[in-house]
Amino acid sequence: MKKQLLEALEWRYAAKRMKGKALPEDVLKRILEAIRLSPSSMGFAPYTILVVRDKSTRERILPHAFNQPQVVESGCLLVFATWTSFKEDQVEQYMQQISETRNVERTSLNGFAANILKKIKESSPEELREWAEKQAYIALGFGLTAAAVERIDATPMEGFIPKGVNDVLELEKKNLHATCLLALGYRDDQNDFLSSAKKVRRPHTELFIEI
Amino acid sequence: MKKQLLEALEWRYAAKRMKGKALPEDVLKRILEAIRLSPSSMGFAPYTILVVRDKSTRERILPHAFNQPQVVESGCLLVFATWTSFKEDQVEQYMQQISETRNVERTSLNGFAANILKKIKESSPEELREWAEKQAYIALGFGLTAAAVERIDATPMEGFIPKGVNDVLELEKKNLHATCLLALGYRDDQNDFLSSAKKVRRPHTELFIEI
Numbered sequence: 001m002k003k004q005l006l007e008a009l010e011w012r013y014a015a016k017r018m019k020g021k022a023l024p025e026d027v028l029k030r031i032l033e034a035i036r037l038s039p040s041s042m043g044f045a046p047y048t049i050l051v052v053r054d055k056s057t058r059e060r061i062l063p064h065a066f067n068q069p070q071v072v073e074s075g076c077l078l079v080f081a082t083w084t085s086f087k088e089d090q091v092e093q094y095m096q097q098i099s100e101t102r103n104v105e106r107t108s109l110n111g112f113a114a115n116i117l118k119k120i121k122e123s124s125p126e127e128l129r130e131w132a133e134k135q136a137y138i139a140l141g142f143g144l145t146a147a148a149v150e151r152i153d154a155t156p157m158e159g160f161i162p163k164g165v166n167d168v169l170e171l172e173k174k175n176l177h178a179t180c181l182l183a184l185g186y187r188d189d190q191n192d193f194l195s196s197a198k199k200v201r202r203p204h205t206e207l208f209i210e211i
Numbered sequence: 212m213k214k215q216l217l218e219a220l221e222w223r224y225a226a227k228r229m230k231g232k233a234l235p236e237d238v239l240k241r242i243l244e245a246i247r248l249s250p251s252s253m254g255f256a257p258y259t260i261l262v263v264r265d266k267s268t269r270e271r272i273l274p275h276a277f278n279q280p281q282v283v284e285s286g287c288l289l290v291f292a293t294w295t296s297f298k299e300d301q302v303e304q305y306m307q308q309i310s311e312t313r314n315v316e317r318t319s320l321n322g323f324a325a326n327i328l329k330k331i332k333e334s335s336p337e338e339l340r341e342w343a344e345k346q347a348y349i350a351l352g353f354g355l356t357a358a359a360v361e362r363i364d365a366t367p368m369e370g371f372i373p374k375g376v377n378d379v380l381e382l383e384k385k386n387l388h389a390t391c392l393l394a395l396g397y398r399d400d401q402n403d404f405l406s407s408a409k410k411v412r413r414p415h416t417e418l419f420i421e422i
Contacts, residue, residue: 009248037220052422141352
C-alpha cells in the first residue's frame with residue numbers, strides 16, 4: 001500500500017471542472033470515516049462538517065464561491081465549519097464520551113477537562129477561531145488523501161465568502177462558521193485543461209532542510 | 212488499499228512515549244514525499260519543513276516543548292515552519308518552476324502571478340501568517356496519513372514555545388516561524404498507557420450534518 005499511496009497522491013489534482021456524477025455511498029462513507037478519524041488538538045475536534053449532496057443548496061452556495069463550477073459539478077460538497085462558541089457542556093460531553101468509550105471513571109478525567117477549559121478561558125475569540133480552523137485543516141488533509149486513495153477527485157477551496165455560505169446553510173444559529181470547502185466528484189478531462197498538466201511542487205531539496 | 216487506509220488510521224494514535232529508534236531512510240523518504248505532494252492555496256506552499264534527525268538538536272528543542280519525551284524519543288522530528296516574509300522573487304521562482312515543469316511560456320502565467328501578488332499585497336502580516344499556517348496543516352495531515360500507512364507512529368504537537376524552537380533552529384534569520392511539530396518514530400507500548408486506549412472520536416451522526 002505504501003507505493004500505492006504515493007501513486008494516489010500523484011494522481012490527484014484540484015479539478016476545476018467535474019462531471020456532476022454522485023459518489024457511490026460506500027465510497028463517500030469511507031472518505032467521511034477517514035475525516036472522522038483525523039486527530040485534533042486534545043482530541044476536541046472543534047468543528048462540524050456539512051455533507052451537501054442536495055443540488056439546489058449547492059446552487060445557492062455557488063454565487064458565494066465566485067461561481068466556481070465544481071461547487072455544483074461535484075457529487076458532494078463538504079463544508080468544514082468550525083465552532084464559534086466554546087462552552088463547558090461541549091467539554092463535558094467529550095469527557096462523557098471518553099469515559100464511556102474507555103470505560104474509565106469520569107472523575108479520572110478531571111485534570112484533562114480542566115486543561116481544555118483552561119485553553120478555552122485563556123484564549124481570545126480570535127485565538128480560538130484560529131485554533132479550530134487549524135484542526136479543521138488537518139481533517140481536510142485526511143479527506144484529501146482518502147479521496148485520492150478512492151480515486152475520487154477532491155478540490156479544496158478557500159475562495160468563497162464565509163458570510164454567504166454561513167447564510168445559505170444557516171450556520172450562525174448553529175454556532176458554526178464555514179472555514180473551507182472540499183468538492184468531491186469526478187474530473188471532467190474534456191473541459192479542464194489542468195487535468196493533463198504536470199504537477200508542480202518545490203523539489204525535495206528546497207522544501208526540506210535536513211539537520 | 213481502501214480498507215487498508217482506514218485500518219492504518221484506526222491503528223494510529225498520538226504516541227507520548229517512543230523507543231528512540233531511527234526510521235529506515237526509504238520509509239522516511241516516502242513520508243516526506245507524501246508531504247511534498249500535499250496541495251496548498253494556489254500551489255504556493257509558503258512553508259519549509261525541517262527534518263531533524265540530529266539528537267543533540269532535539270535535546271535543545273526539548274525544554275521549549277514542555278519536555279515532552281517524544282521530541283527526543285522519536286526517530287526524527289519534523290518542524291513545519293511557515294514563511295514570515297513574502298516577496299516578489301518567491302512568486303517569480305514559483306512561476307519559473309511552473310514554466311519549466313509544464314513547458315509553458317512564462318508570459319502565459321502573468322495573470323496567475325498577479326493573483327498571488329495581489330493576495331500578498333492585500334493581506335495583513337497576520338492574515339498571511341494564518342494563511343500560511345493553514346497550508347502547513349494540510350501538509351501535516353498528509354504526513355500523518357502517510358506515516359500511518361507505513362505503520363510509523365506520528366505525534367502532532369502544538370504544545371511548544373515557537374520563539375524557543377525558532378532560536379534553536381535559527382529560523383528567524385531564514386524568515387521562518389515554527390508552526391507545528393510532528394514526531395515520527397515507534398511507540399513504546401510498555402511506557403505509554405495510551406497505546407492500548409480505545410480511540411475516541413465523535414460519532415458520525417454528531418460530526419456530520421447531511422443535506
